[in-house]
Amino acid sequence: MAGFEAIVLGVGDTFSERHCTSALLLCHDGFKLAIDCPDRYRGVLRGVAAACGRPLPLSEIQHVLITHVHGDHMNGLEGVAFWKRFAEGTRVQLLAAPEVRASLWEGRLRAPMESLWEGHEFRRMGFEDYFDHLPLSWSDAVEAGPFRIRARRTLHHVPTSALRIECAGRTLAYSADTAFDRGLVDWLSEADLIVHETNLGPAHTPYESLATLPEPLRRRMRLIHYPDGFDANAAAIAALREGEVLRLK
Numbered sequence: 001m002a003g004f005e006a007i008v009l010g011v012g013d014t015f016s017e018r019h020c021t022s023a024l025l026l027c028h029d030g031f032k033l034a035i036d037c038p039d040r041y042r043g044v045l046r047g048v049a050a051a052c053g054r055p056l057p058l059s060e061i062q063h064v065l066i067t068h069v070h071g072d073h074m075n076g077l078e079g080v081a082f083w084k085r086f087a088e089g090t091r092v093q094l095l096a097a098p099e100v101r102a103s104l105w106e107g108r109l110r111a112p113m114e115s116l117w118e119g120h121e122f123r124r125m126g127f128e129d130y131f132d133h134l135p136l137s138w139s140d141a142v143e144a145g146p147f148r149i150r151a152r153r154t155l156h157h158v159p160t161s162a163l164r165i166e167c168a169g170r171t172l173a174y175s176a177d178t179a180f181d182r183g184l185v186d187w188l189s190e191a192d193l194i195v196h197e198t199n200l201g202p203a204h205t206p207y208e209s210l211a212t213l214p215e216p217l218r219r220r221m222r223l224i225h226y227p228d229g230f231d232a233n234a235a236a237i238a239a240l241r242e243g244e245v246l247r248l249k
């Protein structure tokens with residue numbers, strides 16, 4: 001039986017010409033939970049499958065967690081939901097905070113997804129035709145398969161969920177997009193492994209702020225969402241690479 005693993009699907013930001021945008025795929029004993037959904041998702045899975053040497057068909061992913069509605073974190077969701085409906089005859093099990101879920105449909109997906117031409121007439125579609133919503137909570141843990149998920153609001157342009165995900169006695173934390181927030185770092189640091197973003201601008205975390213954290217904490221931290229110009233080899237915190245498999249044991 002495989003343990004708790006996180007496959008790195010993308011490490012870049014929305015401007016990257018080198019990397020796929022930031023996303024993880026959590027796995028335990030055959031169950032998969034996608035964390036964010038980059039554009040051209042099936043192509044991303046295919047590329048990472050080749051890099052890490054294991055098949056990653058979309059048919060094995062039913063659960064998708066969206067941290068926030070910025071395109072670099074959810075541009076692939078429209079295509080995934082259409083694929084689930086038309087190719088698999090099923091719906092996406094969508095994990096998202098209520099605030100994220102509301103703007104995800106009304107602000108992002110409704111325009112391209114609410115009307116279908118069926119050959120003789122238009123059909124009006126709603127959120128529930130594509131998605132089964134499993135709301136994340138700001139106060140309580142939520143379960144999806146073997147994963148217990150806690151969420152905390154970050155400092156970002158739009159409502160965004162940082163995560164602590166527990167499985168098989170181990171915990172992975174993900175900052176999602178956030179300005180540097182020492183309180184959030186403390187919350188994340190209860191996990192065994194912390195995936196933290198770094199990028200430019202007031203709504204992201206400067207690398208220099210993370211580099212000042214105590215060394216034992218930095219050792220449990222991995223960087224994601226870094227800009228193309230970031231020198232990953234010179235960083236005092238290990239930077240994730242696409243196709244890398246994190247084993248939480």
Ligand SMILES: [Zn+2]
Binds near residue numbers: 068070156177
């Ligand atoms: Zn963002």
